[in-house]
Amino acid sequence: MIELRNLSLSVGDTALLQDINLSVATGETLALLGPSGAGKSSLARLLLRLLEGQPSRTLRHKARHRGFHWSGQAIVAGTDVLSASVGQMRHLRGNQIGLITQSLSDALNPQLTMRAHVAEVLALHQITDITPEQVFATFNLPPELLERRPAYLSGGEVQRVLIALSLLPKPKCLILDEPTAALDPANQALTVKAMAHGRAQRAQILITHDPALALSVCDHIAVLDQGRIVETGTPRDLQQQPQHPKSRAMIQQPRDTAPGTAAAPSGPDVLRVHQLSHSYGARPVLRNLSFSLRAGECLAVLGPSGCGKSTLARLVAGMEPLQSGQILWSEATRPARPSPRPCPGPCPCQIGYVSQFPHRALTAHFSVAQTLAEALSLSQGRLRWLLRPRHSDPATLTAICNALTAVSLPTDAPFLARLTRDLSGGEAQRLCLARALLVQPQVIIADEPTSSLDQCAAAEVIKTLSDLKQRAAISILLITHAPAVAQALADQQLTLRQISPPPAAMLRRADQGANVEPTPSLIHAAFMGDRPVRRERS
Amino acid sequence: MSAPTPRIPQTITRYRRQVLGLFAVVILTLLIAASDALLPAYVTSTDTLQPPSARHWLGTNDIGQSVLTGLLRATPVTVGLALLTAALALLIGLTMAGLAVVFPKKGRAVVLHLTDMAEIVPSILLLLLVAAWHQPGAAEIILLMAVLTWHDDVRILRSVLLREIGRENIRLARHMGASWPYLLLHHILPAILPTLTGVYLQNVVQAVMRVAGLAFLGLTAGDLLTWGSMLQDATGYLHTPAWQWLLLPPALCLTGFLLVLTTLDQRQQRHARLRQGANP
Amino acid sequence: MGHRLRPILRAFGLCLVMATQTPLAMANPAETKRLVISNSNTDWGLATPYLQARGGLGYMLTHFVFDNLVGQDKSGALAPELASSWQVSEDGLHVELTLDPQARWHDGTDITSADVAFTFEYMAQHPHPFVSLANVSAIEALSPDDLRITLNAPDAGFVSSVLVGLPILPQHIYRGQDNPRSFSDPRAMIGSGPYRLSNHERAKGRYVFSAVENYYGGTQKYDEVLIAKLQPEAAIEAAAKGQVNVISDLPTRLVDYAKQHDLQVDMSPAGHPIKLRFDHAGLFSSVQRRQALAFILDRQALIDIAYRGGATLASLGYLQDNSAWFNAETVLQYNHDPDKAAALLMRSGWSRDEASGRWAENGSPVTLRLITSGREQALAQVIKDQLDAFGLDVSIRVLERGALRKMKPGEDYDLILAGGSTLGDPVTILERVFGTRWNNEQYRGDGTLRQLAEAQARALDPDRRAALLAKFQHLYSRELPAIMLLNVSRTIAHDADSKPWFFDDGLTLGIPVATHKYMLLEE
């Protein structure tokens, strides 16, 4: 059984988990549900003491210590793992506690065959009554996999091998860290089945951000928000009467997914896209796409990842050369005063582009004022060859402050002098918006403006965008995969579909298998943001 | 809206490290220029192989020159040689990396192949060959070493340049009409400065080692006084007590300088990592 | 990881086997009488006239294996070697020789006058690096043991340079060899000397010579002579253990170290003075400036600083005290005297700036360009400091010897600092002082000095020759075609038993090597 008492975990000055109290009895499975990046995986590693760091109490200068530190108690299989010696831990690992982690591409030693992996664990725990073949048979794994290296296994197979390896010594406690996160539904089902193997004899903690999985597999669910457990309960309780707003947001499926109200202003078209097609090499991305955008209107383009949304945004913004089709702008978007330098590309200057990753779109060593001053100079064609734009003259300063006010950012001197790399994600995205506004745009093209932001920041940005739309009558072309965002902003929606299955699947040569159904995962994406980019070894 | 008149704390503080570095380089250059006048003459005398004394603090060498004077005179030469060699190598490397980035496909392949080939040339053989031909003086050493080491920098600089140029901020600014020179000066160079500094420091370490090695083998011009050539002078006296004042001072100087460089390099790396870590 | 180490271990084993299988030089140290000579230099080539390395030691090795016609006795006087007697005719144009009838090649063949005649002809085609046969007009074998050499012009030094220097080749082996420089088979090393090269390991720089049986010239003292390449420090340690008998090139800095190890150290001037030579067409065409330079330089200080006891003051009259023709009385002395030097320079047209004390010619400051090779670099530095203190700027260029020889006087330098031999028969003066090669002094003057040198080379009467040479030395020290700065000492260390043999005037042609082959023979 597992019992956590007042467990806190922090890295550097940032607290990841605070006062976690949990207890899981043998035969029970507890789901720890929470957004990505909240320290759940660190908790899993901490319970096996695989985290490089030290207990807080031995730490004099907390702030100076950059690694992990923790406090509290975690009793796993009768031992407080937080204060256990190295020798004790070595004995506990594998024997008493098992861990199954989320990263599948790299979960097994690339240099060893499956047989070597199994044999290693058998030898380590002195299990003699079972052969590797029997192990594989038990876990529904084809015996020919035994001679392969991990690179030649599919994600589902790797996950099952991992489970088999963890369950072989019959641990009393098992921690599952997002075991199905990277799997397709068929493999998810197989994995869930494998997990159920002998579960009556052990206590399990399932760490996940997928409420569906938590609801279907677990006996109890603990909802984690900002490092604290906000609610615990059985799946049924939580599904029917969630107490905490966060858990409600997380667990309850959004009911109304109907398109937004058709209160669209009927202005003239500012942008008309006609028969647009685009492909990268032999891979078609867009085919015969046509739509139009009216003045003061927000058009949301929805669709799963990889369906060409971002390409569309870049094409419309003129950042990528047009291959076939037409993008037509109305006269209103032409620059009011003649620019001394013609804009590159077919599009006019008076559009603003807001990108998915605000920090990538900003120059890290520029201050807020410099960023805006540069954009202002560029839009006016005043930028000299090598001179850095000045921002101390009153006209520039006023323009900068106006733009910042428009996106609800402060205009005080310290903020103006802050480097963009020190801004939070929401601030940075709003700064991008402010920069876009300086061009006095008729149209703003926003490419996934909220997807890399946390919920608060996303809300701020959405609010800013809708303000802009209403007050400044700016047309917005919103590219998003989140229906919630589209719903909040858009007057019209357009959904793109993938033209052909994506050639790059998550594992080399592994089963590319079933196409992921878009709807449920899209809903998650709206809350969780994109899954962190998988670390691929170069 | 109130009209704030923010005074923005400016460049000096932000680029303190760079400014300090520049300052150090200027001072060093001045010192090198003035060292001849400032330092006592490095003359021969009949006090040969004297142990350290009040008159000669670090003793004298086999032709009666004061080791301390020699050390002081060799310092700007050794350090200057290393810094300049490293700078030239970095410049060539950066140019090649830049070419590999901007050239179209064919040209890029040529540049990269050239780098590959430079990488596999066994540089010591080339050095021996050239040294047999002509013992290089200061200018030749700088040129030779730079030509033999620039390839180390190309790959890393190229990847950094590619990363920076491919970044959205550059693309956006370019789209808004910024010129390449402007982008290079204000967006790209400051962004790759930490990498450049790191590469430069490692170049310096390499240059110190190589120049000292060449001088130690006695393959540099005879009148070029460096720590390496002082070590070379000491080799004949290992069997006499004179090694204590002939060998140790230049060896310690060399080691100390390298230690300072590696420490700087490590700090710089840690700094860069921290900054990267703070802003994913 | 085991399988990865295996090839490495295998290679390692192979290396060990290869290293252990190198032939063992010493069969039975107890029974063999052996002399071990160490030298720190590299390979000296093979012991044949065409394969020997360029340095003196190479010649010495050849000398162990190949006898010449005439040798020297312990005092340096001419002595029979292959030729038991020789006679120079009155007019100096004919030399008649009788060969030692006992002399045999190492393969047992008799040495005849035909071999000698063949050698002269062969060497005319394939020039010997050290000996010129240009003056020989004919050679005829009168009988198997008698022959006559005819010269184009009388040559006072013919016997003491050509006959003493030229190794004789076996006709039956060298006939038909078109390229003797690549003829390196063991037969090329069949000679007439007391030893034969029995083993040579290049990588270790080791030569083993073993005594030839029934050598006609006497009995060998040692059964084996081993020449080993060893750093002097290591050689001293080996000598202390009794493994090395003679250290043939001991650096001065190690003299005390050698003495601490109970070795005897012999030092004597090598007859290779370091000279300061001039660009006679340029700044130093004036004899006053050359003399002034001789007054400026404190030669004793040069020795004390740059050589620290490893050199002595050289005679300024060209010939050094180890020459039989040396005459100290007539040579002028230039003691360190800046005032005299200043006066001489003033007279030569240079002026001294009162404030800075620097010298100038027609108002522009004088900078002397001094070139030298790496060997004399320290000395050049000291000279520069001395001239600098006097007010003359010097720029030093250190050049590799190949480059040095291509430097042109006037264009590239005003002064050259280089060593040069004064050993051997004084006929060599003609070339060394007046020749035009890079290491000659290239002196012209008013011709008097040259006439003297030519006259002594033709003078067959020793007394007359001595008088002429005395006059030459006087004139040389006055005109100073070059300033003989100092005479570097050769230093050897040896144990109590072995007695290295010094010739004051060097080995045969003037090679300053202490280990003459006669030290290897019973007296």
Next chain:
Amino acid sequence: MRPKAGIGISRGKAAALLRGLLQRLAVFVFLLVLMSVLPRLLPGDALDVLMDSDVQRDLQESERSALRDQLGLGGTLIEQVGRDLMRLLRGDFGYSHLHGAPVSRLLADALPWTALLIALATPIFLGVGVIFGIEAGRRPGARLDRIITTAMSLLASVPPFVTAMALLLCFAILWPILPTGGAEPLFPAEAPWPHAREIARHALLPACALALHEVVRYFFVVRGEAAGLSRRAFVINARSRGISGWRERRDYYGRNLLPVICARLSQSVATLFTASLFVEVIFSYPGVGSLTYQAVLDRDYALLQGAIAVLAALVLSLNWIFDALTDILAHRG
């Protein structure tokens, strides 16, 4: 390395290998031409250098040109360079007039000694570098890591020839337990084992100096990689399965570091030769390094050319082999 089922060299890999080979060939030819041209641009021709002696008599111009032809030094620059290249292509490395021996024989005498040094040094630096690197990188930031890394940083700041001199000074002069130089005593023992022992005694210090030079590089490479590995999922999974100790170090770190070590070895080939040059000069060890160095000092161009040709061929081909090996190993993951 046994090729494992399903792993072959793909066509792309083969093309890359071939390209590497061609590049190395180009570099090799470039070096050959350079070393053939450079000495000939030097003031003072080879004949002068060969005949440089005080007792050398003056040769007539006819004698000189005859001698030049005989020594194969005649002709225009292009002719001479062409002749050199043809000769080298035939496998004839030329003839050192200074040593009076074919260059190939000189090199054959010297190469085994250098090989011995490298063979002795390789296990030392590989062993120490890899073991310490893994120990430090297994738990980055831990006390052991800090201690080892600091020590290695210190060692890295000492130029290799200073280390070598320090070793010489400490163990051969101040505390003379090992010989100061050479590869063998003057009179080697006759029996093979004592002889081998003597050789090993002589090789110990130079081999250590050589190894110290490389240990630092390997340590930092291995530590960095091991630190990366210790953050990777499979290592964490393995630890969570209870795998630790020797098995973890060997199967999880060692095996996965193999490509990196191999890649490093390919770079090491050249640096080892460089280092052995210094070491051999300092310990007056009769290997290729000191032979080449002496050739530089003597301006023995024939020997220098031959030595550089052989060394370059060795370095380039070894380096190619290691690169290919690295590719194959990296292919596995």
